[in-house]
Amino acid sequence: MSATIKEISSTVRNIDIAIPQDALKKPFEKKVTEYRKEIQLKGFRAGAVPRHVIESRFGDSIRAEAIEEVMNSTLSEELKAANIIPVSRVKVENFKDDKTADITFTAVVEVDPVIDIKGYDNLGITVPDVVIDEDEVKAEYDRVLQMYSTAESVDREAKKGDVVVGNYIEVKIDGENKEIPEDREFRSLLGESASPGFDEGLTGAKKGDKKDIHFIYPADHKDEQYRGKTADFKVEVTDVREIRAPKLDEEFFKKLGVKDEADLKDNLQQSILNNKKGAAKAKAVNEAIDKLIETNPFDVAHSRVVDLIKYTLQRNSGSNEEVEPTEEQLKSLEPEAIREIKKHFILEFVANKEKLKPSQALVDERIEGMAAMYGVDAKTLKDHLRQSGRINSLRDELRVEQASDFIVGIKPAAEESK
Template identity: 30%
Template sequence: MQVSIQTTSGLERRLTIGVPADRIDSEVNTRLQKAAGTVRIDGFRKGKVPMRVLKQRFGAGVRQEVLGEVMNQTFSEAVVQEKLKPAGMPEIETKTAEEGKDLEYVATFEVFPEIELKSFASIEVEKLNAKVEDADVEKMVNTLREQQGEFVVVERAAADGDKVNIDYAGTKDGVAFEGGSAEGSDLTLGSNQMIPGFEAGIVGMKAGEEKVLALTFPEEYHSEELKGAAVEFKVTVNTVSEKQPAELNDEFFAKFGVSEGGEEKFLADVRENMERELENAAKSKTKNQVMDSLLELHAEIQVPKALAKEEIKVLRQQMVQQFGGGAQNLDLDSLLPDDMFQEQAERRVKLGLILNELINAKEIKADAAKVKETIEGFASTYEDPQEVINYYYGNPQQLQQVESMVVEDMVVEHILSESKVTEKDSTYDEVLAPAAPPEPEDGEAE
């Protein structure tokens, strides 16, 4: 087997591979001879079909089969011989494949980039320290009470956030238009369900009052007839209701899984959940800083197009699942083009390459005690923790996912041990707040 290698651009390689004709021809003959004992052809007894007839009838098909297998085998032998690491399947171009001639083909593919891990000493990470205060728990409880609250009719003027029951009739140039009228319709003020000015116009009205609102439909409104149209709405308020927070009672506690222990147990559960959420958020922000710094340190690493393409498929499928699937018959490549995911896909691939290199270089393996601690943490939020623990340890795929999480956490810990880490006192709300988007660099559009 003859092999020549050419670097075309970046990570792309072209292997020209030559295979002696006798390797192909001898395998074709071997298979035809083996078939001769079983094949049936009219005019010949079983096992007595001449080789020339077998070649004429089956030779081309057997040869194509052998060529495919030999190209797979020799490509694998060639990349081992040349010490290459293909990233994705090769594109094969056959140069010569005629019977009696040496096989020659070209395999074009990308290789994994060579990664030289940089020193982590220049990485700077800010770790946020915070704890759940009594005021944080009180604020959370008030939020939960508000979420579970109910609207109650009140005898006062409507305010933002109230729910009003109204009758309204819309006209354009004195003529009613389709969809512009309703009776007994509930509307939460401030929800922006109606066109601009409608809800604001009701603020301050009381039950039994009428008002005519002179408004204008938005220019981008879906109805051609009403785009930018000046209209009037005659509005009558039937009732005004305000949302009253739920009472702290057994019925309320039961909605959050507290059947015994009353308010004390409920507050303890809320605090425990908040502390878990705080720990995860602080850990996530630290991890994100580490990952961003890793990418900056290794910015020169090229991403194999084949790996980015596979990652784009994963991201596209995740988006479809996130929005409920049901897109089997849609052209997803047009609706969700590669460009939507390119940057994120390249980031994920590059991080994966860096992390794998670090894991291999430092021989980092999932610590069994940390895996157990992680699974027990998951299980603690369930009614029967042991059942959840048994599920993870009885399901190899789920266990492997946890082990991968633990390895990634161990990688972050290793990097932090060699980085500049400063600690900053913070609050629950600050740690839980989403990270601010990066500011555009000079020359970028806002």
């Protein structure tokens, strides 16, 4: 047997293999023996079918099985000897077998590129300090209260802050009648909707009123198709509801898991700060990754890209079945998939180069955070992660996070304490 390896690109290897016909003798004989034991033919005792009958009826199939077996074992040996690790199924091309000369074929193998990332430790990209002000805390505090507020019907004119409930009777946009959906009901929190003119038209309305509302959609309206257009609505008001904040008593704060109003605001402040820190860090890491991708160009295996796109589509569809991407989806999703794969390779390289490893304390801290989020006991969750093997994945995730920190100048905790 002979094999020649050709490097087609940084991610593709072609292995030209030649197998002598003699290499088929032993596997062919073995399979004939197996067929004689297993095949049952009319007129012959089980296990006693003559060899010539087996070869006459099943010779071509047996030969094909023997060829496949020898091809697989030969290819496996060559891959191992050359330390080549395929990232997808090997593709066989140019298969030739005239039953006299050597059996030849080309194995096309996709591999991950060998990369050497330079400059990751001196990018000059850091995470900026973040600050929060009282207005941000107040806005979040008001949002929490609104979540627990109730809307109660009132017999008076609607004003800012009320919820007006009604039905659409007629809708015209730029003078053109629009089809009204089967569910005609609308609910508008006056002063908070995306169309201030609509809110103004409802201000002062009472239950049972019919209103003609004319306004112009704002230029920055969330729905681009309506921006700057005139609107004429005919509506019937079916209810006016006053928003009433929850009673700030011990029971309410207990429901939120805090001691009192001051504790709630402290928690909200810390949450806002953590979110802003996380966003600032994510932005810095993405800038660092983009810079490293630009200064350290390398290719990725096409099969990796396709597999990631398949996984993304399957996850978004909520299905357990594999989703086959269309050509259009492959084309549109390919750039982001390539970037994500390169990001993963870069962070793995940094983690390996810097010998990063999360401490047990860091692992325990993450598990405690997960337990708090899921409302379960931390020890129980830790035991479950160990038994399922998921704890190793958690360590890998933390290791990659440490690499992300490293490229933006955040040292591992063990290093900071030195």
